[in-house]
Amino acid sequence: xxxxxxxxxxxxxxxxxxxxxxxxxxxxxxxxxxxxxxxxxxxxxxxxxxxxxxxxxxxxxxxxxxxxxxxxxxxxxxxxxxxxxxxxxxxxxxxxxxxxxxxxxxxxxxxxxxxxxxxxxxxxxxxxxxxxxxxxxxxxxxxxxxxxxxxxxxxxxxxxxxxxxxxxxxxxxxxxxxxxxxxxxxxxxxxxxxxxxxxxxxxxxxxxxxxxxxxxxxxxxxxxxxxxxxxxxxxxxxxxxxxxxxxxxxxxxxxxxxxxxxxxxxxxxxxxxxxx
Amino acid sequence: xxxxxxxxxxxxxxxxxxxxxxxxxxxxxxxxxxxxxxxxxxxxxxxxxxxxxxxxxxxxxxxxxxxxxxxxxxxxxxxxxxxxxxxxxxxxxxxxxxxxxxxxxxxxxxxxxxxxxxxxxxxxxxxxxxxxxxxxxxxxxxxxxxxxxxxxxxxxxxxxxxxxxxxxxxxxxxxxxxxxxxxxxxxxxxxxxxxxxxxxxxxxxxxxxxxxxxxxxxxxxxxxxxxxxxxxxxxxxxxxxxxxxxxxxxxxxxxxxxxxxxxxxxxxxxxxxxxxxxxxxxxxxxxxxxxxxxxxxxxxxxxxxxxxxxxxxxxxxxxxxxxxxxxxxxxxxxxxxxxxxxxxxxxxxxxxxxxxxxxxxxxxxxxxxxxxxxxxxxxxxxxxxxxxxxxxxxxxxxxxxxxxxxxxxxxxxxxxxxxxxxxxxxxxxxxxxxxxxxxxxxxxxxxxxxxxxxxxxxxxxxxxxxxxxxxxxxxxxxxxxxxx
Numbered sequence: 001x002x003x004x005x006x007x008x009x010x011x012x013x014x015x016x017x018x019x020x021x022x023x024x025x026x027x028x029x030x031x032x033x034x035x036x037x038x039x040x041x042x043x044x045x046x047x048x049x050x051x052x053x054x055x056x057x058x059x060x061x062x063x064x065x066x067x068x069x070x071x072x073x074x075x076x077x078x079x080x081x082x083x084x085x086x087x088x089x090x091x092x093x094x095x096x097x098x099x100x101x102x103x104x105x106x107x108x109x110x111x112x113x114x115x116x117x118x119x120x121x122x123x124x125x126x127x128x129x130x131x132x133x134x135x136x137x138x139x140x141x142x143x144x145x146x147x148x149x150x151x152x153x154x155x156x157x158x159x160x161x162x163x164x165x166x167x168x169x170x171x172x173x174x175x176x177x178x179x180x181x182x183x184x185x186x187x188x189x190x191x192x193x194x195x196x197x198x199x200x201x202x203x204x205x206x207x208x209x210x211x212x213x214x215x216x217x218x219x220x221x222x223x224x225x226x227x228x229x230x231x232x233x234x235x236x237x238x239x240x241x242x243x244x245x246x247x248x249x250x251x252x253x254x255x256x257x258x259x260x261x262x263x264x265x266x267x268x269x270x271x272x273x274x275x276x
Numbered sequence: 277x278x279x280x281x282x283x284x285x286x287x288x289x290x291x292x293x294x295x296x297x298x299x300x301x302x303x304x305x306x307x308x309x310x311x312x313x314x315x316x317x318x319x320x321x322x323x324x325x326x327x328x329x330x331x332x333x334x335x336x337x338x339x340x341x342x343x344x345x346x347x348x349x350x351x352x353x354x355x356x357x358x359x360x361x362x363x364x365x366x367x368x369x370x371x372x373x374x375x376x377x378x379x380x381x382x383x384x385x386x387x388x389x390x391x392x393x394x395x396x397x398x399x400x401x402x403x404x405x406x407x408x409x410x411x412x413x414x415x416x417x418x419x420x421x422x423x424x425x426x427x428x429x430x431x432x433x434x435x436x437x438x439x440x441x442x443x444x445x446x447x448x449x450x451x452x453x454x455x456x457x458x459x460x461x462x463x464x465x466x467x468x469x470x471x472x473x474x475x476x477x478x479x480x481x482x483x484x485x486x487x488x489x490x491x492x493x494x495x496x497x498x499x500x501x502x503x504x505x506x507x508x509x510x511x512x513x514x515x516x517x518x519x520x521x522x523x524x525x526x527x528x529x530x531x532x533x534x535x536x537x538x539x540x541x542x543x544x545x546x547x548x549x550x551x552x553x554x555x556x557x558x559x560x561x562x563x564x565x566x567x568x569x570x571x572x573x574x575x576x577x578x579x580x581x582x583x584x585x586x587x588x589x590x591x592x593x594x595x596x597x598x599x600x601x602x603x604x605x606x607x608x609x610x611x612x613x614x615x616x617x618x619x620x621x622x623x624x625x626x627x628x629x630x631x632x633x634x635x636x637x638x639x640x641x642x643x644x645x646x647x648x649x650x651x652x653x654x655x656x657x658x659x660x661x662x663x664x665x666x667x668x669x670x671x672x673x674x675x676x677x678x679x680x681x682x683x684x685x686x687x688x689x690x691x692x693x694x695x696x697x698x699x700x701x702x703x704x705x706x707x708x709x710x711x712x713x714x715x716x717x718x719x720x721x722x723x724x725x726x727x728x729x730x731x732x733x734x735x736x737x738x739x740x741x742x743x744x745x746x747x748x749x750x751x752x753x754x755x756x757x758x759x760x
Contacts, residue, residue, distance in 0.1 A: 137528060137535040153705055155636075155753050161528060161536040224488055228473075228535055255633035255742075256714040 007069035014062040021055075032188040036214060036235075037207045039171075040191035042111050049107070053100060118203055125171040125205045129164060133176070133183035133196045136225035138162050138216065145245040149175070151201075158248045164216065165244045166208065168235035173205035186219035187233050193219055208235035301331040301471060301480040306500060306559070308566045315591055316573040319598055320565045323606065328558045331480055334467060336390060336460045339610045341617035342554045345378040345389070345462025345547075347371040351454040352434070359427070359445030360437040363456060370434040377462045377546055389461040391424045391438050424448075426458060466551025469544055473537065474552075482555035484693075494532045498693055499552060500559020502616065503726040505691075506709030508626050511722035511731030515556075515620035521549040523710070531706040557613050564609040572597075627718045627733070634742040636750070644747025647740055653732050655744070658689065663702035663751040669728075670699060677728050692726040699729070705752035716745045 024030050035041045083089055113120040127149045130141040140163070143149040144156040166172050176185050178196035185204060186193045194204045208214070216231035236244070309320050329335030336344045349371040352362035363370050373379055424438035424446045436456070440446040450456075471480075477496040479486040484498035497504065504516040506524065525545050528536035537545060571577065573594055581590055619625055634640045648655040648663070660666040670689060676682045677692050688696040700708070709715050709724070720741050723731035732741065 135533070135535075139530070153752065155750070159711060161530075162538040224491070225535065230539055232539060252712055253633075254712045254714050256628045256717065257630070257632040 003073045004070070007066060007073060010069060011062070011066045014058065018055075018059070032215075035191050036189045036209055036212065037191065038209060039111075039115070039205075039207055040189070042114075043191040046108050046111060050104060053104070115205075121173065121203075121205050122171045122207075125173050127175060127203070128166055128172040130175040130177065130201075131164060131185065131196075132179055133185070133218065133222075133229070134179035135181065135223050136218075136228040138164070138185075138229065138231045139179075140164055142245060142248070145242060145249060151175075156249075158245060158252055160248060162216075162231040163234065164231065165234045165236060165241055167238045167241040168208040168211050169238075171205050171207040173203050176202045176204050181222050182220050183218050183222045183229070184220035186217050187214050188217070189214045190233070195220060208233075211236050211240075301475070303328075303330060303481045303558070304479075304483065306481075306483065306562050306566070308570065309562055311574050311576070312566065312569055313573050313575045313578045315594060316569045319602070320562065320569070323565060323602070324558065324562060327561060327606075327610075328554075331467060331471070334460060334463055336463065337610070339614055340554065340557055341614050341621075342557070343375050343377045343462055343550050344460050345382070345465070345550075346373070346375040347378055347458040347461070348374045349456050351450050351452055351456050353452065354448055354450070357437070357445070359424075359439060359448065360435055361448060361450070361456075363429075363434045363436050367434070370431065371429065371436075371456075371458060374457075375462070377543065377550065379543060382461055382465070382543075389426045389458050389464055391426050391436070391456060391458050429458075462547050462550055463554060465544070466547035466549075466554070469540075469548050470551045470555075473540075474548065477533070478552075482552065482559055492533050495693065495695055496533070498559075499556040500563065501692060501726070502556045502560045503692060505724045505726055506715075506719075507620075507722070507725060508714075508718055509620050509722065510625055510627055511725075511733060513620055513625040514725070515616050517620045517626065518546075518549055518553070519621075521552060522546065525549065527710070529708045530711075531704075531708050553617065557617065560613060561609055564605075564612070568601075568605055627721050629714075629717060629721075629738050629741070631738045631742065633713045633717075634739060634746060636746050640743050640746045641750045641754075643740075644743035644745070644750075647736065647744050648747055653735055653744070658699040658728065659702060660699075663748070665699040665701035667699060674728065677726065689728045691728070697727050702748055702751040711749075713742075713745050713749070716748055717741055720744050720748075 020029075031044070035044050114122070128142070130149065132139045132141070138161065140160045141149075141153065142158040142160075143154070144158060147154075147156070164174070174185075176194060176196045177200075178198050180198070182198065183196040184193060185196060187206070190206050190208060192204065192206045194202060196202065212235055214233040214235070216233050218226055218229035220226075222229070303324070305317065305321060309317055312320065325335075327335060327337045338344075349363040350365075350369070352364050352369075354361045424440055425443075427437040427439045427445075429436045438446045438448070470478075475486055476488045477486045477492070478484055478499070479489070479496075482499035484496040486496065489496050502515055504520065504524070506529070507513075507516040507520045509515070509517055509520070522545055524534070525537050525540070525548055527538065528534050537548075540548075572581075573590075578590055647653050648659070649661060656667055658665070658667040658669045671687055673683050673687055674689055676684055676690055684690050689699065691697045705711075707715065709719055719729070720736070721731060721733040723729045732744075736744070
């Protein structure tokens with residue numbers, strides 16, 4: 001039995017790895033919930049495809065390793081066969097992974113193009129807001145209701161912070177900028193992650209399948225206050241989104257006389273009293 | 277064991293031991309207090325501890341204009357274990373919130389808050405202010421009140437367990453029907469949230485010297501003068517309103533390192549606001565004590581006096597002065613604090629124009645521009661002809677703010693915290709105090725407190741201010757050629 005220690009030792013870890021993968025979804029060690037966007041489902045599909053390829057390779061190699069170790073313990077008489085320098089084997093294990101990688105790279109090209117290349121964005125993707133990351137918050141600029149988002153600020157633009165509202169059910173895009181260092185716009189439930197790079201404006205599109213609130217975090221260690229960059233994406237009905245913009249507009253044009261209609265979504269003029 | 281195993285074990289040991297968390301946060305004496313001679317310093321420190329406590333043992337000074345968070349109830353059955361009691365007689369009769377910020381949902385988290393049991397129910401007499409110590413909690417605590425700390429409170433079973441100062445279950449000397457009050461929950465929440473979210477810049481004592489503050493060009497606010505720059509209150513009202521602080525925490529200060537805490541729940545932000553106000557009051561109290569004592573008992577003053585008298589004589593003189601004047605002075609300081617902060621929250625303290633904003637038009641913008649560069653308000657002397665914040669005053673020797681006739685020792689514009697401030701570059705379109713027309717109106721009307729930005733509410737009438745607002749809001753979109 002002592003002889004079998006090393007085969008068992010080496011088999012224990014892959015089995016532990018597989019068990020943890022199998023129980024992961026039920027233990028909530030998996031994705032942050034199902035993808036909340038159609039595009040996110042495609043990302044998940046790619047993830048699962050790669051997971052399957054890796055799992056098959058992983059299980060295959062470890063079964064082989066286990067077999068060889070297990071057999072080798074009892075088989076002290078036969079001399080080992082050294083494969084080093086075998087031309088055929090070298091060719092085989094070069095071409096097989098290359099083929100798999102080539103397959104993955106070609107297979108994911110559509111999704112990649114769709115996400116990254118502006119001309120391949122889904123039809124009808126509308127720029128909805130400019131999101132400017134800065135240490136340590138997300139500053140957001142919308143066009144006035146009914147207007148187009150311009151590349152430069154306009155007098156009637158609407159501003160908010162850390163709270164990105166979007167209409168659900170259709171693809172929308174944001175203009176992602178950063179005011180200082182590199183940040184990363186990451187909405188885990190929508191499977192969207194894009195670095196914000198100083199000096200460039202990066203269009204990022206996403207869709208949301210259901211109304212709801214999704215966490216927005218910064219995924220690039222951007223300084224000591226990185227953890228403070230918590231925001232949210234609120235997906236709501238088209239009418240609700242328009243109403244939100246109108247509320248924002250009323251709030252932003254408040255002159256102390258014509259009082260904007262109260263809305264829980266915004267900070268009222270007398271926040272302390274009103275929200276009691 | 278080989279070397280790599282050693283390294284791995286060492287790494288594991290380091291990561292397990294972590295950072296040194298043994299240092300409990302503590303309030304620091306201000307620089308002015310440190311210039312007092314030792315015996316005066318001791319008294320100041322003692323007085324601050326009596327009125328405000330330490331970060332881990334907060335003291336509720338009822339006179340202060342702070343919502344400490346209060347719950348009331350009656351004592352039901354005592355027991356079953358030592359130091360426990362049931363609140364009220366029936367399920368509908370538990371603790372109930374007695375202040376605006378105290379809420380039912382917080383009841384379960386009251387750990388550590390002070391509990392006061394008044395045995396004499398009718399005819400409670402308010403405490404003399406100035407006699408306030410750790411045991412005087414609650415606005416109408418009686419002299420017979422017993423003070424404990426809450427160990428836990430279960431909302432369902434209404435079971436309250438209390439401990440004494442040493443942390444052991446308290447011997448309860450109360451009877452059924454006594455009034456029980458729990459005070460300080462909101463302040464504690466505020467403290468916990470402040471230490472987590474704010475302390476690393478604003479410092480434990482609210483001095484703006486937290487560990488991350490050193491990275492900033494724009495200094496975090498030092499609350500200890502009770503002055504906040506961007507307020508909705510009139511120029512004559514020295515303090516910010518709760519609403520002002522609430523907005524600043526929620527929205528951040530654009531263009532500075534103060535980030536937005538938009539997603540913190542409202543009640544958490546309100547607890548932070550109460551704690552910040554309380555810290556500011558603590559700082560003001562310290563300043564007031566300093567202002568009183570520093571003339572005669574600063575280290576320098578004592579050195580001077582030593583030429584004519586001995587240490588013992590000075591000390592005896594101080595003790596006499598302290599015995600004679602301290603309680604009266606502290607009472608007065610408390611009243612001043614109460615008045616100043618109460619005033620800030622009065623509706624009539626808020627700047628609200630009567631006229632609505634003048635509709636934006638090129639005429640209004642032109643009029644605003646004329647005022648901006650004209651001699652009446654002289655905006656351009658600081659903000660520059662084109663609003664870039666580069667007016668001639670930025671290069672000159674100016675009076676220190678709030679001290680007319682006292683010149684700064686170097687060129688530039690100074691705020692009351694001793695920093696050089698730049699007049700806002702209006703072309704960037706970033707407005708620290710908010711971008712709503714009413715925000716800009718209030719900036720022009722009552723100025724920016726603690727800075728050379730003056731109040732123009734008396735110089736300009738409402739129409740003129742609205743024209744300036746329209747002009748200021750148009751600056752980011754105009755090259756100066758459009759205006760002329």
